[in-house]
Amino acid sequence: MVEPVRGAMRLAALDAAALRLGLAPGMTLADARAREPDLVLFEADPHADQDWLERLCDGCARYTPIAALDPPAGLMLDITGCAHLWDGEAALAQEVVHRLERHGMDVRHALASTPEAAHALARFPIASAPHEEAALRRLPVEALRLEEESAVALRRAGLRTVGDLAARPAATLAARFGEQAVDALHRLLGLGQRPLAPRRPRPAxxxxxxxxxxxxxxxxxxxxxxxxxxxxxxxxxxxxxxxxxxxxxxxxxxxxxxxxxxxxxxxxxxxxxxxxxxxxxxxxxxxxxxxxxxxxxxxxxxxxxxxxxxxxxxxxxxxxxxxxxIAALIDRLSIRAGRMQVQRLHPRDSHIPEQAQLALPAMESPAPAPWPRQEASGDPPMRPLHLFDPPQPIDVIAEVPDGPPHRFRWRRALHEVTRYEGPERIAPEWWTAPDGAVAGESVGRTRDYYRVEDARGRRYWIFRHGLYGTEAARPGWYLHGLFA
Amino acid sequence: MIESAATLTALRRRIASLESRSVAHHAHVPLGHALVDRALGGGLARGRVHEFFAGEGGEAAATGFSLILARLAGPDAVTLWLRPAAAARQAAPYGPGLAALGIDPAHLLVGAMRDEAMLLRAAVEALRCPALGALLLEIRGRAPQLDLTASRRLSLAAEQSGVTALLLRMDADPTPSAADTRWRVAAAPSAPLPGNAPGMSAFDLTLLRHRGGRDGMAWRLIWDSERRQFGDGRDERDDHEWQGRERDGGAPLSRPVLSFPAVRPVAGRAA
Structure with missing residues (x-):
């Protein structure tokens, strides 16, 4: 796995085989390639990792209601009062490890009385110790999760393990290495507490x-x-x-x-x-x-x-x-009719007429979305009041196949076109099509829209589907909308 | 005789108090068209029920006209449009078109209701919410449940909250109701733009009934979506056409007509 760090591609994570070859996380990609030309690379995707971790965490709700994330690669389960259901703590831990390993994961675990202790014990393997505190005291200072500089400073001062640190008076440590060092030490040894933030909070x-x-x-x-x-x-x-x-x-x-x-x-x-x-x-x-x-x-x-x-x-x-x-009214109507039935119209940035708006449940979008201002042009409305979905097929008689409509039949009634404006040509979204696709194939066809008015003053929005000759041999006509 | 006159006055006052409970909402929504406003005494009464019957094939025109009126009734308030679910499935209101007509789609709520009973219940509920600018209630067909009682219920709720209710009736004939005004709305030929393109939306209006006022008048209105007001829709071509219609027994343009021939359904008078 590679990821960009400060402008250079560096290795983010490696599998066991790569580690055996002597590669290490943090190495630049160029160095690694020089050593091992056959590297198989993937781009690091922290979001996908987080997503996967969250799913694992949700899965752990079977063991305890208090399961928390410990990013970037850990889970924290509070098993207080849950262990007896699985015949003891060790059996529970085995069960968790077993389940995760079946997913092909490499799992290390530790049981401890504080979250910090468990975190540290799981990450820094040490020789077995008679009890938890002794084990903690043998941990290296890196287990305190301090800034890198602080850890280096501690090592320079000759303090290599947590035990060395715990033996010094807290005031001296705080004066020299900062308050955080003492806090971290206390949390690790169970003297201070930081509560877990479980993924599934209890009902408020x-x-x-x-x-x-x-x-x-x-x-x-x-x-x-x-x-x-x-x-x-x-x-x-x-x-x-x-x-x-x-x-x-x-x-x-x-x-x-x-x-x-x-x-x-x-x-x-x-x-x-x-x-x-x-x-x-x-x-x-x-x-x-x-x-x-x-x-x-x-x-x-x-x-x-x-x-x-x-x-x-x-x-x-x-x-x-x-x-x-208004919100109370929306709630009442939505409960009565169903939440999808009370809607607001939201604008969408698209030139395809039916995609230029989105009707969303009013429950979920209480604030009205601002619609683009209408510029003063002195023109009558260019878009209809009603839109049919899907457009309704109509029979049209036009003087020439690619000319304006002369009369049309819709719902068994004949309409004589007395006024028209058009065509307004609306092309399909060709940029979404795969390379090499020609208009009319997989992209959809070009539409020629006409605003027409019939003899009785009713105004319609109709379109010819496809360019005559190039996109369709006999383009069909559709009625797409009604004007006021 | 004098005694009976006094009784009559008392009765009249009592009936008046029964008819309109609150005088506070007596404001009007001016349409901006001098003749129509004069005929209505200042405009559409706020907090009342107004019925709009779509002429044949004039559904879009009637919808557009009542949406415009809803906008005039509450320019910055929310308009709720209650529709039968069947109608909502077929043709959806189109935001860009509404915006082009001068109606802000952000102030529009569209509710689709399963059946007529639910539609009417939701309408009463909505009319009790004074925050609403106007309610647009679309009803298709004869609507047997929308009887005098139901329409009285609507009008009472509207009076109490001051929300104007606009009833949009499609494929229906006027029946007795408690509506303040009743109109027939149809599309009218627009004044063409250069190149014979359709112009601004034009409507043929007939005032079928006006409670406590004169009715039976017809106008042609043009909605100027730019200035957001109604103008008079007459041009030479229309005059010519209307003269033709006058000979057939129709109404002349923008002129109150006192005797309205039998074109108007008898039921319109009944309520």
Missing amino acids: IRVERRFPEPMASTAHALFVLSDMIGEAGERLAERRQGGRRFEAVFFRSDGLAFPLRVETSLPVRDAPAILRLIEEKIDGLSDPLDPGFGFDMLRLTVPHAEPMAPTQLALEGGEARREEG
């Missing part, structure tokens, strides 16, 4: 209510739920967050559970608004929420929360409140 907020007697009425359950939403809202407010997704689960006493999920386009923590969305969802269910013998537990979780500034009531500008009102 979770509120539960258990009832001694099952509750047979949905209305009562909703009343309790509104109380729970209020509590969740308070906790969100404490964290200065608002929920984007809420999940309410109704557990029935006979073991069934009804999960209801609602999503919002802006973060909210306003209890009545959330309750209204949930009621909307219940209204829209194809199977009504059946209490059966009663609900014995309700659970509300907020799996997705985003920062939200504390709101100031009244005296606020009208604009913000208006945005909020």
Whole structure:
């Protein structure tokens, strides 16, 4: 693997065979080539590595809920309280290593009481030691993960192992090698802590209510739920967050559970608004929420929360409140009709008419995308109000095959063209075609668009598909849009 | 006699109070066309329901016209366009075309609803949101669920929030409703550009019904997408054409007509 470092191509990683040949990471590519002309090279792709590591990390959720990335090439699993499920820590570690090796990976592992210790022990193999602290003390100073200069400075001072360092008073070390050295040492020896950042964070907020007697009425359950939403809202407010997704689960006493999920386009923590969305969802269910013998537990979780500034009531500008009102309306309509059904139009930079816009769910794109300003030209609209997808085939009579349309038949009605403008020639995106492709083959055909008006004043946008003679023997005509 | 007159006045006042609950929203949306605005007493009433019936093959014209009115009603506010899902699948609104017409597509929300009942429920819901600039409700066919009650519900919701509701009716005949005004919109031949190219969008408007005002008038309007206002659509060719139509019993251009012949459906009067 090679990667560019400060302007030169250098080796980033090597396989075992290359290492045996005496090559080392960090060597320039030219040197390596001079020694070994038959090198097989790949470009280093840190993003792909990261992606792969994340997937492995997600896979490790089978062992513990707290699995964290340790880039560039490590995973950190907190197995506290998980090991007994796999017959002990060693067996669990073996299982993980075994599983990863089956993917063709070279795995080294270590178990330790702090993340830093495990990290260091896995990377710096040492002779076996009676216990963890002794093992740590034998590690070289590089295990502290300090800057390269600090490590060199420590070695110059004659401090070769962690044990040497730990024997000195902390104040002297801090004065000479900086605060970081002492911090790193303390973390390694378990005197200080840095929490893991697991890949799968727990649900931000979770509120539960258990009832001694099952509750047979949905209305009562909703009343309790509104109380729970209020509590969740308070906790969100404490964290200065608002929920984007809420999940309410109704557990029935006979073991069934009804999960209801609602999503919002802006973060909210306003209890009545959330309750209204949930009621909307219940209204829209194809199977009504059946209490059966009663609900014995309700659970509300907020799996997705985003920062939200504390709101100031009244005296606020009208604009913000208006945005909020529209967002709430979008949420309600999206829950009722489905999130794909309420859309906004976004501009796209393309000259192909049907690709010049993108309709996206309004839930996902709350801020209106700015459309390019219309320049003042004094012309009537050049683009139609409605676009047919796909374009509708029409029968056209033209005086000459590559001339303007004379009359056309659409939906069984004949339209006499009284006014027209065109052609506006729109070529396909030839630059996306493979080399050597000719227009009309794999790229698509050129379209000649005409704005036409019929005798009764209806305006249409029609096009001839393909250039007569060169691209198509008998080019077809299509109606693509309607003007106001 | 005097007594009954007093009773009548009291009754009238009572009915008036029942009809429009809030007088605060009595503002108008001027169309910018002097004759139309004068006939409507200043423009389309805000916070009311207005119906637009598309003439035959005039769906695009009616849609365009009501979108323009929605823009006039709330230039910087969001317009919600509720459509039947079947119609939305077939022809999508086209952003570049809207922008060319002077309507900012960023201020447009398009909602596709599965069936008529859902469409009407969503419309009432939307009309309760005062942040909305205008609601455009597209309904196709006879729409049996849009009866007098449903339209009254819409108009009440519109009055309370002050959001103008524009009902876009395709392939339908006017039925009794609680709408403030009712129009027929059709495409009209545009004033040609040099080289006989189609010009600015032109519309033939017929005011079928106007609650508490005169109706039965017809105009031809041209939308100037540049200046974003309506102009009078007459040129020589049109005059010629319209004279021809006048002989057939149609309405002359831009002139209020008092006696409107039997062209207008009887149901239009009924509500």
